[in-house]
Amino acid sequence: MNLNSVSQILDFAIEKEEEAAQFYRDLAAKMGQQHVGEVFESFAREELEHKAKLIAVRQGNMTLIDSQRITDLKIGDHLVEIVLSPDLEYKQALIVAMKAEKAAFQLYQGLASSTDDANLKGILLTLAKEEARHKLRFEIEYEENFLREN
Amino acid sequence: MSDPEKKTLDLRRREMPKQPPEVRRYNFNEVALGYSAESAVEEAKRCIQCKKPLCIPNCPVEINIPAFIKSIAERDFIGAVRILKDKNCLPAVCGRVCPQEEQCEKTCVFHKKGGQIAIGRLERFLADWEAQQRELEMPEILPSSGRKVAIVGGGPAGLTVAGDLIKLGHKVTVFEALHRMGGVLIYGIPEFRLPKVIVTREVEYLRKLGVELVTDFVVGKTRSIDSILEEFDAVFVGSGAGLPWFMEIPGENLNGVYSANEYLTRLNLMKGFLFPKYHTPVKSHRRVAVVGGGNVAMDCARSALRLGAESRIIYRRSREELPARLEEVENAEEEGVIFDFLTLPLRYIGDENGWVKAIECQKMELGEPDASGRRKPIPIEGSEVIYPLDAVVCAIGNSPNPLIGATTPGLKIGKKGNIEADEKTGATSREKVWAGGDVVTGAATVILAMGAGRFAARSIHEYLSSL
Numbered sequence: 001m002n003l004n005s006v007s008q009i010l011d012f013a014i015e016k017e018e019e020a021a022q023f024y025r026d027l028a029a030k031m032g033q034q035h036v037g038e039v040f041e042s043f044a045r046e047e048l049e050h051k052a053k054l055i056a057v058r059q060g061n062m063t064l065i066d067s068q069r070i071t072d073l074k075i076g077d078h079l080v081e082i083v084l085s086p087d088l089e090y091k092q093a094l095i096v097a098m099k100a101e102k103a104a105f106q107l108y109q110g111l112a113s114s115t116d117d118a119n120l121k122g123i124l125l126t127l128a129k130e131e132a133r134h135k136l137r138f139e140i141e142y143e144e145n146f147l148r149e150n
Numbered sequence: 151m152s153d154p155e156k157k158t159l160d161l162r163r164r165e166m167p168k169q170p171p172e173v174r175r176y177n178f179n180e181v182a183l184g185y186s187a188e189s190a191v192e193e194a195k196r197c198i199q200c201k202k203p204l205c206i207p208n209c210p211v212e213i214n215i216p217a218f219i220k221s222i223a224e225r226d227f228i229g230a231v232r233i234l235k236d237k238n239c240l241p242a243v244c245g246r247v248c249p250q251e252e253q254c255e256k257t258c259v260f261h262k263k264g265g266q267i268a269i270g271r272l273e274r275f276l277a278d279w280e281a282q283q284r285e286l287e288m289p290e291i292l293p294s295s296g297r298k299v300a301i302v303g304g305g306p307a308g309l310t311v312a313g314d315l316i317k318l319g320h321k322v323t324v325f326e327a328l329h330r331m332g333g334v335l336i337y338g339i340p341e342f343r344l345p346k347v348i349v350t351r352e353v354e355y356l357r358k359l360g361v362e363l364v365t366d367f368v369v370g371k372t373r374s375i376d377s378i379l380e381e382f383d384a385v386f387v388g389s390g391a392g393l394p395w396f397m398e399i400p401g402e403n404l405n406g407v408y409s410a411n412e413y414l415t416r417l418n419l420m421k422g423f424l425f426p427k428y429h430t431p432v433k434s435h436r437r438v439a440v441v442g443g444g445n446v447a448m449d450c451a452r453s454a455l456r457l458g459a460e461s462r463i464i465y466r467r468s469r470e471e472l473p474a475r476l477e478e479v480e481n482a483e484e485e486g487v488i489f490d491f492l493t494l495p496l497r498y499i500g501d502e503n504g505w506v507k508a509i510e511c512q513k514m515e516l517g518e519p520d521a522s523g524r525r526k527p528i529p530i531e532g533s534e535v536i537y538p539l540d541a542v543v544c545a546i547g548n549s550p551n552p553l554i555g556a557t558t559p560g561l562k563i564g565k566k567g568n569i570e571a572d573e574k575t576g577a578t579s580r581e582k583v584w585a586g587g588d589v590v591t592g593a594a595t596v597i598l599a600m601g602a603g604r605f606a607a608r609s610i611h612e613y614l615s616s617l
């Protein structure tokens with residue numbers, strides 16, 4: 001893996017988004033319950049949106065904004081790994097997504113800490129933040145649907 | 151609006167007697183004892199009969215509340231019962247378990263001053279009075295239409311549809327998976343909050359009206375909806391939300407970790423608390439933790455207490471956010487249930503024989519307000535605590551069982567496993583199939599399930615009349 005320039009990093013990130021989309025599409029195809037399959041399809045579409053955004057950034061049509069601190073609700077942190085079987089439910093689909101986004105966040109964080117180049121570090125941290133934002137989006141959906149404790 | 155000037159306002163809600171906490175925490179008898187006729191009349195007289203009552207629009211089934219209260223004030227209890235039953239076929243149930251504080255009583259003109267009329271207590275009084283006084287009045291039943299309707303599930307939604315359609319002359323059969331009718335009213339809500347004789351009485355009333363009640367019949371297994379439709383003209387699905395959620399944290403497979411459903415079913419339906427008279431005892435535990443904060447959690451915690459355990463509620467948010475009815479929270483507190491607010495279970499710890507022996511939790515704090523202004527709980531690092539216990543009841547929520555969706559081609563199912571149905575009619579994506587109650591909304595309330603049943607019954611009747 002060669003990550004010596006901003007454009008190489010962006011290429012890498014674009015590929016990662018495509019891989020994530022493929023991961024969700026594969027899961028969607030395996031689901032026994034159609035509505036859960038649709039949930040994974042929708043996650044795949046979101047990953048493709050992220051990919052499109054990164055392509056726009058690489059082409060210079062957009063800049064990634066390093067916005068304010070992203071809250072970490074840490075909802076997924078203590079949950080068990082979900083065994084990927086055809087009878088998953090929506091709730092478990094969200095856990096899979098929270099954990100995947102967390103892993104992506106950690107990947108960019110790790111990469112950022114392994115470079116001294118301020119420019120590269122900056123873009124990697126921004127990508128990490130993007131993933132943290134995606135994770136937060138799933139955490140909120142999980143909390144609103146499954147942590148009403150009612 | 152009313153003209154309060156004309157009367158001296160009486161803002162003193164008449165108290166309803168209850169068993170004292172130190173007594174009731176050791177028995178399963180009903181906690182609240184109900185108004186006497188005198189108290190009911192006194193309470194009813196406080197109502198100022200607003201010209202544009204605000205209580206009615208906040209009742210999901212739009213009971214003419216001021217009218218029945220007026221009849222009570224005039225001691226015309228029979229008249230009051232008729233007004234009540236015109237819109238609500240299960241008043242003895244709703245008078246006990248409806249969240250009136252969030253509905254009719256919340257918009258009472260006296261609410262701001264803390265003296266809202268005790269509408270729920272009056273409703274309960276009337277229903278109980280009727281049950282004591284005489285044979286239930288039999289309604290008029292229209293001549294047979296020759297049409298047949300099957301109802302899946304004998305909970306409040308299904309029973310409401312059954313009651314409405316039988317009166318309109320249709321032949322109605324209810325198929326219930328369990329061995330008793332009543333849904334959550336029988337297997338979920340404990341005896342101390344809703345005595346089972348009340349539910350049985352309502353079910354018997356339907357039987358007398360001619361509804362055929364079939365138990366131990368799992369639609370989707372015993373027979374599919376498509377097969378039922380070969381014999382019936384329409385189907386209503388009111389199968390509830392009986393699939394429990396777990397936290398998905400380590401240790402959930404240990405012995406002694408229950409879902410609220412299992413715990414309450416063992417107690418209520420299998421009469422675990424009457425062991426040895428009944429043969430399905432619940433293991434007696436010394437320390438029970440209940441995870442959750444809704445009515446279900448309160449019911450579990452209070453049941454555990456009555457079975458002799460130290461009982462604690464573990465809830466991720468603060469007291470203000472508890473989704474349970476305030477009355478039930480206060481009852482639980484009075485009885486001695488321990489509350490751990492802003493506390494999140496992280497894992498269950500087992501002993502060498504695979505039984506749960508402790509729970510590890512983390513304390514939470516409320517974070518910055520989000521876009522909607524709400525503050526979400528965030529874990530505080532390093533605040534982990536371990537509580538020893540020998541049972542955990544997980545009461546964090548339920549969704550519909552997937553069986554019917556999986557065995558009914560073309561029936562549209564939403565993300566959370568709920569059947570998608572029109573809010574006003576209960577019509578689903580499948581012709582001749584209607585649905586309502588918790589199976590559509592996810593876990594909600596008795597009155598909403600009944601309201602959905604009523605709408606669906608109307609729509610089914612229109613359809614049957616058009617054939």
Ligand SMILES: Cc1cc2nc3c(=O)[nH]c(=O)nc-3n(C[C@H](O)[C@H](O)[C@H](O)COP(=O)(O)OP(=O)(O)OC[C@H]3O[C@@H](n4cnc5c(N)ncnc54)[C@H](O)[C@@H]3O)c2cc1C
Pocket residue numbers: 247248249302303304305306307308325326327328331332333334335338339340367368369370388389390391392414445446449475551553554586587588589593594595596597599
């Ligand atoms: C412990 C507890 C406490 C509650 N407290 C309150 C309260 O205080 N106030 C309030 O308003 N609400 C309360 N609720 C919620 C309320 O009970 C429900 O919203 C309501 O019962 C929903 O009615 P329903 O008819 O849709 O479903 P249910 O009552 O769940 O009935 C559905 C029925 O369908 C049957 N069934 C399921 N699948 C099949 C099948 N395949 N074939 C045949 N039959 C099937 C089930 O066995 C069940 O009997 C409480 C719920 C619980 C669990």
